[in-house]
Amino acid sequence: MKDVMGEWYLLLRSTPSVEPCPLRDAFQIPITSGYYSQAAGAMAGLCFAALVLLLGVKEKDARAPRQNPDALATLFATLFSLIFSMIQYSVLAGTRAADGRTAGGELVAGLTFTLAISMLFHALGLLLEMQPECASIAELARWVSVVIIPVCGLLFLVMGSQDSELIRFGSSGQEPLVACPESSTVQAVGLVLVGVMAICLIMVKATNWRTAWAHRHRSLVPVVTLVLTVVSLFCFGFLSMHPSDFVAPRWALVAFLATAWLLLTAIAVFVQLGSKKPVVPSRGIAAETAIGTDERSSGEDDSLHKVLMERGWVIILMSPKRSRVFKPGRDRR
Incomplete structure (x- = not known):
């Protein structure tokens, strides 16, 4: 009798109560970070060249519009963010294998990279709005900087948070890892944030909200970008000091995505509120x-x-x- 009960007990122990977790290939963070580092470095070089050329322009006509100081400040903030984004991705590319630290650093570097690209198109819009004949192109650049880049950047961060969940249920970033169904909580919250951001920014841009106060203080945008870049650098260093078996908890991932949503949305709304009304000359x-x-x-x-x-x-x-x-x-x- 005891033998029969023991066999039934072993059978129940060996039978899974739920379906086994699907296997997913691990994301090669070090390899991909090398490509991102090269892209950030190339864009930083182009941004530096544009900044030098704009500073060296001399207006021949005294009545011609002078250089836009807000555009120059935004280009400088973009160059600063791209350089530090390149450094962060270079550090990630130097790791041997993906672990919890590299997965967390990927999110921090991704936020810096998103801010840099958003400011790049914002600077382009500021330069184009000085030319009345380029009003339609300036409006298109503003759609990119206000709606497309923030939404795609947050979606990029949500996809990056999946790496932490993969590493949480695996032992190595180079082998197929187990991603259990309950690990999709962070991604579900992130997708909801992406949808809310897309709806809010499209409404703000479609209604063309503008305020005189935001237009007078739109120089705050590059200043905020510089501050966020420095803060991201400290956060990246803080993650690098953790042991190799560290994995960010789920509440920290959700808090990071919520903070990124708040920052990207606030900057995009302020950019739209401070934009100049396009003038198309007849x-x-x-x-x-x-x-x-x-x-x-x-x-x-x-x-x-x-x-x-x-x-x-x-x-x-x-x-x-x-x-x-x-x-x-x-x-x-």
Whole structure:
């Protein structure tokens, strides 16, 4: 009797009460971090070149719009963030195998990289809004910096949080790891945050909310980016000091995703509130602006310009003594 009971007990112990957890291939964090480091370094080089070129531009026309200081400050903050993002990814690329520290560092470096790319398109929008003829491109750049980059960046962080869950149920980052069904809690919360962010930012951008206070203080955006970059560097160093068997708890992952959601959403909303209303010049306004109060060699030239404008011709002033005259659909000199 005891033998029969023992056999039934062993059978119950060996029969799983739930379905076995599916196997998933581990994400190669060190290898991928090397590619991200190269991409961040290339973008940092382009950003540095653009910053130097803009600082070296000399306006020949005294009436031309001066350089946008907010755009220069945003480019500097972008360069700063890209450099430190490159350093963080380089450190991750130097690890032998994926562990809890590299999985946590991947999230911190991903947030820095997302901020840098968002500021890059924000700086592009600030530069384009100085040119009325580029108003449509500036609006497109603002859609990218306000909606697309923050949403995709948060989704990127949610996908990165899966690595911590994989490592939590495995012993090595180089082997297939077990991801149990209960490990999808963090990803579920993250996807909800992504959906809420997408709805909020699309509503803010579609309604074109703008305030004068945010426009006057939009220089705070690059300052906040610099501060967040420095904070992320300290967090990255703090994670690096943990032992190799450290894995961030689930509540810490959820708190990080919520904090990233709050920061990215707040920056995107402030960028939209501080944006300048696009001005698309019409044909008559463009011609009048081109002629404006420019010096004329004689009153006869003024009369000729007036007649041409009344007949639908467009005049582009190329120099005080030389103008280009053309009509839509035809090109004459």
